[in-house]
Amino acid sequence: MDIMNFLKEQAVQHGPSGHEYEVAAWFKKQFEPLCDSVTIDPLYNVIALKKATRPVSDGKRAPRVMLAAHQDEIALMVADILPDGTLRMGEVGGVDPRILPASTVTVHARQGKNGYEKLLGVVGAMPPHLLSDADRQNNYKREDLFVDLGLPAEEVTARVHVGDLITLNGPARELLNGRCAAKSMDDRACGGALLQAAERLQTMTHICDVYFVITSQEEVGAQGATSAAYGIDPDLGIALDVTHAPLPSSRPDTTSPLNMPALCCGPYLQPKVFARIRDTAKAHSVEVSIDTASRRTYTDGDALQIVRAGVPTALISVPLKYMHTSVELLDTNVIRESGRLLAHFLSELDEGWDNDLWS
């Protein structure tokens, strides 16, 4: 799998939280050649199972490991149609209104006279010629911005309805040093890391049943991961999500270096599993950084940890810049290395892995 190509393709798949059908079908296709079964559950979680390829002792069952990366993206929805046919926006997940003026978007008109059509829209911005000094001092508020479809009002009302979804346009652009910027890197890039791991496991053996899960509705509270984990009942869970890489304006203790995966520790994450991943990284020369979460991690990991009787959970993060914009930027080598780390971890997971998790 070519990571840059993967990132380019993901950037043209649509999948706002709760509406992941398109991107889910695409992810299913990616996993099919690599796994024993791939299903899409009622919440649009993509569950790809790669069964154990090395036996466990008599009388024992293969441990179940669930890996989770989410496919949903931040988005907007049509909140109102103004008399001139322009659209007011509501949000689906946290969209920074500062990114919107003069952006292009896709309006998913689903209930109109033409059936499902994807319409190009432009988010309006005032001509600078008309701006007062006071205007220039205030950020646009989402409530005041509008989407222009370039259509007469009567066409808009016949084709677009309140509640139709709006996704950001953010085609991938290859930058220097293997870096790439696109929309929805958060968190489909981590889905790419899972694919990388699945690819490597084709020529490695493992005692565990590996569930690669591309979850839904993470941006609105890890809803997909909760039901996926209930169904799978994993013995061990690893969430993969993005974290913040440094910017000139950020506090150093709130970020992780752009060029390596970050392993997270904190009360929601199982310390021995964390240590095991860290040691695996060291043994295979995967350079990692360590970051911390004093409470919630704001990832699928939070949900995984307390599903059913509880799941020992770890979190691996891919640092990126400009999170929740349409230019989320990362280093493709981190996807590669995260996949390599996961594959080694899964292959080296032995029967005694959970003997004394809490001593």
Add this chain to the structure above:
Amino acid sequence: MELKTLCELPGISGREEPVRMAIYNECVEKLGKENVTIDRMGNVIAHKKCADENAKRLMIAGHMDEVGLMVISATEDGLLKVCAIGGIDSRVLVSKRVKVGYGENALSGVIGAMAIHQQTAEDRKHVLPIEQLYVDIGAKDKAEAESVAPVGTPIIFETPFTLFGDHKVLARSLDDRVGCYTMLRLLDDETNYDTWFAFTCQEEVGCRGAYGAAFRIQPDIGLVLEGTASNDAGDIPEHEQICVLGKGVAISFMDHASIAQPEMFKTMLAVAQEAGVPHQVKMAVTGGNDGGPIQRTRIGAQTCALSVPCRYIHSPSTVCDLRDLDAQYELVKAFLQK
């Protein structure tokens, strides 16, 4: 030349060379090398004579340059600091794609900003001025950034030319490739004037090119073909809309650079009416254009600006209506035959 081709050529003010050469070549092809020059300011001036030796000298001006950015330095971590070339509201820059440099070696870049998760309530209110924004090309450090994008490198917005909606076009450089496009179309038409087409440079940074062009041409009449600001979308009261997309070419009585001679203004309205060309009066005094220098160079000339209304002008995503572009052409064509 196709409008798409013309719009996609890069050409920020002072660095119009790709646009200039494409326009020069097309003028030479249509009018012959002897009638086309690139003057010492970088304007392309194309001359189309008419049979009447006593015909008035008409200068038709449209500017080749577009607003954009320019590299001014690189940070230690390889980010490009930039300045605006032309009037850009910094609020339209966040989360946009750009091309750094021109041609095959142009690099992709993005303008990011701190994630919403990491912003304080104060940050959210605070407008990021261009001094706090930067272009990220993925460079590792200052040395790499400086070697691939040295100080002075031009940067354009990266917005693919796209047709959408009802006769609408989305592009970054409609101001003023629409005017250039209309002028290239007019090269083929009959004219009753001693007609000089001036494809000007540096309009967006103070109409620098038009001074020299008007000095050389010494026109009796100057027509400025522009893309002008429209503010007609959303819930904007009618009196603040300036001009409206789809309602035809906008005829200006006045802007911040010049006052159209009342006779000229009336003539243009009459020509539009007679020829049945969709038109509207630009209902606000905003912006300025090459009409200023043309009106007041040497002993002066009569001028009037004829514009294609453009939404979200001077942003990465400018929108105009192709029917207005046709109207701009039809109006000037009718005037040439008067």
